[in-house]
Amino acid sequence: QLQLKESGPGVIKPSETLSLTCSVSGVSFNSSTYYWAWIRQPPGKGLEWLGTVYYTGSAYYTPSLRSRLSISVDTSKKQFSLRLTSVTAADTGLYFCARFLQMGLSDALDIWGQGTTVTVSS
């Protein structure tokens, strides 16, 4: 059964670097029919796509975070990771990893992790 699970620090101080990892199980990590994404949700707000990465390592980022964000893959561990530098309180929220599946008419986020809460606080 395909599962994604996020892991991370929970609480982080302002100006520090946030590192999150998503572990994938139950499916081949290296496939051209799907790729991987990070999405976040500030408290009480909507969903924000952060970035997408292919198993080859090619990554794309939301323009507003491009200078602070990087996403990488470790195919041997079946993991992909997010690194966000210089965090502020605005980076507080629920962070999800998910799979983007090529579904013919539209690529869609068909499998999601349960999410991990990140709180930026001194």
Place this chain on the structure above:
Amino acid sequence: DIQMTQSPSSLSASEGDRVTITCRASQSINTYLNWYQQKPGKAPKLLIYGASTLQSGVPSRFSGSGSGTDFTLTINSLQPDDFATYYCQQAYNSPPVTFGGGTKLEIK
């Protein structure tokens, strides 16, 4: 970037009602439009992809339509489990990917 506008932002309805949620794209996205359902503290769940194709396991009371810039999600005969927040998401020429602002469906 393509902007997605959902309306209404919130909606009150009763069990058994039929409701419609609208999503509008700032430019044509063909049928590259997906709908998700999210309950508090939980991950979103894919309901419909390609504007009108029901994801496996999703009840048939959910349906989607539209193409170009205007899309709708319709829920027939609302069930207690349907009260949640719904998001549209465009995948046209993605990345980047954008979500609508969400529609919170509440019990009247």
